[in-house]
Amino acid sequence: QERTWQLGEMAVLGVVLGLLVACIAVAAKESVLNMCMDAKHHKTQPGPEGALHGQCTPWKDNACCTAQTSTEAHKDQSYLYSFNWHHCGVMPEKCRQHFIQDTCLYECSPNLGPWIHQHSSSWRRQRILHVPLCKEDCEQWWEDCKDARTCKENWHKSWNWTAGTNRCPRGSRCRPFWSVFPRPADLCEKIWSNSYKYTQEHRGGGRCIQMWFDPAHGNPNVAVAKYYAQNGADSSPVLWALLLPPALLAL
Numbered sequence: 001q002e003r004t005w006q007l008g009e010m011a012v013l014g015v016v017l018g019l020l021v022a023c024i025a026v027a028a029k030e031s032v033l034n035m036c037m038d039a040k041h042h043k044t045q046p047g048p049e050g051a052l053h054g055q056c057t058p059w060k061d062n063a064c065c066t067a068q069t070s071t072e073a074h075k076d077q078s079y080l081y082s083f084n085w086h087h088c089g090v091m092p093e094k095c096r097q098h099f100i101q102d103t104c105l106y107e108c109s110p111n112l113g114p115w116i117h118q119h120s121s122s123w124r125r126q127r128i129l130h131v132p133l134c135k136e137d138c139e140q141w142w143e144d145c146k147d148a149r150t151c152k153e154n155w156h157k158s159w160n161w162t163a164g165t166n167r168c169p170r171g172s173r174c175r176p177f178w179s180v181f182p183r184p185a186d187l188c189e190k191i192w193s194n195s196y197k198y199t200q201e202h203r204g205g206g207r208c209i210q211m212w213f214d215p216a217h218g219n220p221n222v223a224v225a226k227y228y229a230q231n232g233a234d235s236s237p238v239l240w241a242l243l244l245p246p247a248l249l250a251l
């Protein structure tokens with residue numbers, strides 16, 4: 001008699017704890033849906049920015065970048081990162097546009113929450129990791145840049161910064177992108193140390209992040225973030241919420 005009463009109590013406790021964990025997990029997921037990462041130039045909260053510049057304008061209804069950051073994103077060696085696109089000769093304009101767009105997405109998008117990770121470095125506390133980029137966006141980036149030249153595969157590290165801007169380190173050689181990055185996936189994934197993941201998902205399918213979009217139809221990345229927040233960008237806390245009550249009962 002006493003034994004069954006205890007089991008009943010434990011079952012109730014297990015279910016209550018399970019619901020609590022599930023609620024926390026859902027709340028945590030909701031909170032990643034509209035947020036700005038803690039990095040060098042991001043706003044603390046996303047919001048409207050009526051005066052965004054050029055290629056960053058698609059984010060004007062809700063952005064993590066300021067108008068000034070969006071203007072800087074279009075400049076060579078801007079104050080943002082002093083990064084020099086032209087480290088192996090002038091980067092062709094059609095290629096440079098993709099790097100500007102990449103900067104706009106990084107600085108302005110409030111939809112990268114599911115892929116934000118803690119990261120301690122001298123200039124930022126968070127970074128993005130494995131953002132599933134649409135196949136077409138990655139392939140067009142590679143296509144338009146394949147004849148541009150660079151001396152490095154990972155543009156996040158190992159530059160010579162002694163002159164205040166990135167220059168090719170001693171021993172490296174300028175080569176065409178198609179040689180440094182043989183496939184589109186090599187470019188999108190390796191250039192920013194896996195910030196992006198190459199996918200087979202198509203633009204408009206709601207399963208990949210678009211670097212380019214027409215704001216007349218809204219921001220397609222809102223739904224993509226929601227999908228991955230619910231279904232797991234990397235691992236799923238909801239799974240744990242479902243497994244915990246039976247696990248407690250098993251004790």
Ligand SMILES: *[C@@H]1O[C@H](CO)[C@@H](O)[C@H](O)[C@H]1NC(C)=O
Binds near residue numbers: 162
């Ligand atoms: C970096 O550039 C400086 C100035 O040109 C040069 O003296 C130095 O050897 C370079 N260092 C490396 C590691 O390439």
